[in-house]
Amino acid sequence: MPSNDERWLDAEAGPVVRPYALTQGRTRHTGASFDLVATVMATHARVADPTSLAPEHMNVLQLARAPTTVADIASDVDLPLGVVRIILADLRELGLVAISTPVARAERIDSHTLREVLNGLRGL
Amino acid sequence: MDYGAYDPAGGQPASPPPPRAIKILLAGGFGVGKTTLVGAVSEIKPLRTEELLSEGSLRTDRTEGVEAKTTTTVAMDFGRISLRRDLVLYLFGTPGQQRFWFMWDELAIGALGAVVLADTRRLADSFPAIDYFERREIPFIIALNCFDGARRYAIEDVRMALDLEPGIPMVLCDARSRESSKEVLIALVEHVLATASQEAVSGIA
Numbered sequence: 001m002p003s004n005d006e007r008w009l010d011a012e013a014g015p016v017v018r019p020y021a022l023t024q025g026r027t028r029h030t031g032a033s034f035d036l037v038a039t040v041m042a043t044h045a046r047v048a049d050p051t052s053l054a055p056e057h058m059n060v061l062q063l064a065r066a067p068t069t070v071a072d073i074a075s076d077v078d079l080p081l082g083v084v085r086i087i088l089a090d091l092r093e094l095g096l097v098a099i100s101t102p103v104a105r106a107e108r109i110d111s112h113t114l115r116e117v118l119n120g121l122r123g124l
Numbered sequence: 125m126d127y128g129a130y131d132p133a134g135g136q137p138a139s140p141p142p143p144r145a146i147k148i149l150l151a152g153g154f155g156v157g158k159t160t161l162v163g164a165v166s167e168i169k170p171l172r173t174e175e176l177l178s179e180g181s182l183r184t185d186r187t188e189g190v191e192a193k194t195t196t197t198v199a200m201d202f203g204r205i206s207l208r209r210d211l212v213l214y215l216f217g218t219p220g221q222q223r224f225w226f227m228w229d230e231l232a233i234g235a236l237g238a239v240v241l242a243d244t245r246r247l248a249d250s251f252p253a254i255d256y257f258e259r260r261e262i263p264f265i266i267a268l269n270c271f272d273g274a275r276r277y278a279i280e281d282v283r284m285a286l287d288l289e290p291g292i293p294m295v296l297c298d299a300r301s302r303e304s305s306k307e308v309l310i311a312l313v314e315h316v317l318a319t320a321s322q323e324a325v326s327g328i329a
Contacts, residue, residue, distance in 0.1 A: 035234060037145035037214050067142035071214065075169040075202055082173060100142075101234070109146065109236050111320050117146055117236065118313045120207025124165075124306055 022056050022083055029089030036071045036081070038101040040064045040088060045095050060087050064097050143212045148309065149231055150201065150217040151256075152241035153249025157269040157299035158217035159201045161241060165305035166203030166215055173198050173227065198227060213309075222252045237263040237316045239308055241299065244268060244277050247285050254286060263316045266294040267308045291319075 020027060042064040047053065053061070056079065063073050074084040091097040109117075150158050162168050201217030216231050218224055232238075238257050242250040250266070257264040268282060279294055288294065295311045298304040 036216070036231065037147055037234075039142040039145070041142065069145055069214070071171060071202060071216075072169075072204070074173075075171045078170065078172075080173050080197065081171070108320065109234075109316075111317060113144070113146070114236070114313055114317045114320065116211055117207060117213065118310065118317065120211055120213070121205075121306060121310050121313065124205070124207075 020083060022054060022079070023086040026086050027082060029086045031089050031092060034070060034085070034088070034099045035101045037069045038099050039067050040070060040073060041067045041098050041100075043096055043098055047094075047096065056083075057087050057091060060084065061091060061096055064091075070099075141210065143206075143208075143210045146211070146213050147231065147235040148213060148215050148312065149228070149235050149238035149262075150215055150241060151219075151228070151238055151250075151253035152217075153221075153243070153246060154219060156241050156243045156246070156249065157271075158241055161267075161269075161297075161299035161305045161308070162201040162203040162215050162217050164300055164302045165309065166205045166213075168201065168203045171200045171202035173200060198224060200227075225252075225256060228256060232260060232262055235262065237265075237312050239312055240264055240266050242266055242268050242282075242286070243271065244282060245271070247282065250286065254288070258289070263312075263319050265292065265308075265312050265315050267297045267299075267311075268294065269299045270296055 042061055047061075050058070056077065059077050060073055063076055070081070070084065070088065073088070074081045077084065079087075088097060088099060092099055150162065152158050159168070198219065201215070203215040203217075205213040205215070207213055218227055218231065238253075240250050240253045240257070254264075254266075256262075266282075266286065266288065268279075279296070283294060293311055293315050295308055297308050
């Protein structure tokens, strides 16, 4: 039987804690779904019991102090998107973040916005 | 009397409205230059997704012998371009294979459009992406990445090889060049605008 010393726990072995361990094994989040570029913003409500939040939840909350997106947060905390979504849904349930999708999901982007994007790109 | 400056919050500056976020998809086979293009034109950031293999992907993924594996890790090319303080463009580069379509389904919702990055040496790699965007009526263009030493094909030959609809633009690019990659994105937005105004016209007729 291999002893603990013989275990390889370098980066090649993958994360020491599997990402979904952070979510107690949950792979689906609660509540309404949100887009990768949905805006996330902390509500600045007081955290009733800070010890109830995992460090990852606190990190995400910290990043959402200024408006940001789901994808930006996932990139900044370096956790898979699925995990970040569950953390965000937890925070939303606690009333700590608000998540809104700027563009109506099923709608095409209007011509006015398209022209703004075009001008923006040309001006880069 | 001017009430405009009255601030019930007691002098706290109101935070500016969050910027509008626009999504553009970049699809193409492995090694075609997606990461290079995103890096050339935007602030590239790491983004990974550890997704449960959905039933849809289980059907196409060969999972015999790896029954214990229920999640798959996919690294995405993720880039951000701040066009203005209130307008941000997000690029999502995803592998073109059919087994990643479950990711695209979500990425495609509300997206401006897509760029299929193609390599003339491996044109077949772009078939699934073209097929995907055609079926879901997501506006897209083809960008041919002209690798050093790669034989330059006539655009018309490539169009034929890809069996492209006449209305789909194809541009040549050098994914390493910021200017060239920018032109690719411009070509996509112009195509989407043209398509939108055509639809408006035919809607009246």
